[in-house]
Amino acid sequence: MLLYWLGKVPELPEVETIKTELLPWITGQRFTRLTLLDRKLLRWPSAEELQQIVGQRVESLERRGKYLIFHLSSGRSLIMHLRMTGALLLNPEGINRYARAVFHFSNGAHLVFSDRRRLGVIWMVEDAGVIIGKLGIEPLASSFTPGILAKLLKEHRIPLKAALIDQNIIAGIGNMYADEILFAARIHPLRMTDTLSVEEVQRLYHSIRNVLSSAINSKGASVDTYIRPEGQLGRAQFDFRVAHRRSQPCPVCQTPVQRIVVRNRGTYFCPGCQPYN
DNA sequence: CTTGGGACCTGGCTGC
DNA sequence: TGCAGCCAGGTCCCAA
Secondary structure (H helix, E strand, O other), X not given: OEOOOOOOOOOHHHHHXXXXXXXXXXXXXXXXXXXXXXXXXXXXXXXXXXXXXXXXXXXXXXXXXXXXXXXXXXXXXXXXXXXXXXXXXXXXXOOOOOEEEEXXXXXXXXXXXXXXXXXXXXXXXXXXXXXXXXXXXXXXXXXXXXXXXXXXXXXXXXXXXHHHOOOOOEOOOOHHHHHHHHXXXXXXXXXXXXXXXXXXXXXXXXXXXXXXXXXXXXXXXXXXXXXXXXXXXXXXXXXXXXXXXXXOEOOOOOOEOEEEEEOOEEEEEOOOOOOOO
């Protein structure tokens, strides 16, 4: 079972889907063996200390932003971040060339952390807050309201695109979903955070919720639990409408999707649906 | 406070 | 065909 695909960068919906898929296999199981194939994967502690994970039970799994957290019976937390190209494979048949760590469980399952670009990282810490403590609000939590969003936007004076991908403001939105959210909200990515009307904040709020939750309902953009022999993706994919679709007609107004660079990030939008004013 | 750049990485693409 | 160089974009960190 492939819990993430190499083609797209995992954001909130993908990590949420991974958590959901892993849940029934991993919770309540003990780690029986850990093979660390690439020491660069591990941020903390030492490889030797990480071996203390053997014998510990997974009490629960949590997603926070783009982080996946294994709460352990010792009270510690194993935290994973897939970054750009990380993938988790549950019970793969062989071992692929990008495998960086293999976790074995007491029910016989094994989980492979695979990562083409080697940017992904894991930690095992006493206090997860050290790693995830600065993250902003969870956009799908009930505590996230239009009023909270309005307040967060007023606190900054930056392009909206930059605000959406800032993990310390809202946690979990990356480059691609930010573009989809702004398209759904019909707001230009360069609009400044402190200039939105009340109605625009409302649209933005509902777009954040709708885009992320419908992506989760589609099991993320790239998570595929049923790899076919040819390696194709299944059908459970979120349908991107502007992200990475330069020059293709906008699905709403047929205007060609435009690409600009915001904060060194490729940014796609429809000039027809998302005018600056 | 904000912006910009580099670092970390490697595969895929472009252009010569 | 081969190869150099750029691009992808999550996070951290430093400088202005």
